[in-house]
Amino acid sequence: MRGTTVPDDAVLLTAAEAEALADRAFGVRCAAEDVATALAEGADADELAALSARMVEMARDAERLR
Numbered sequence: 001m002r003g004t005t006v007p008d009d010a011v012l013l014t015a016a017e018a019e020a021l022a023d024r025a026f027g028v029r030c031a032a033e034d035v036a037t038a039l040a041e042g043a044d045a046d047e048l049a050a051l052s053a054r055m056v057e058m059a060r061d062a063e064r065l066r
Contacts, residue, residue, distance in 0.1 A: 024062035031055035
């Protein structure tokens, strides 16, 4: 992107890509809130394990750029 004010190492996303990334980040936050709620409500280890596994899966998906 020489000759512009955009840094050479900038990552450019389309509006759709940015929206998809924001959606995935929102999903991870919701999953984390589910874990926190389950902990506060005294969920058993099996439920917490399932919620945690889902949160990790969502976080991995959120890391990628489309």
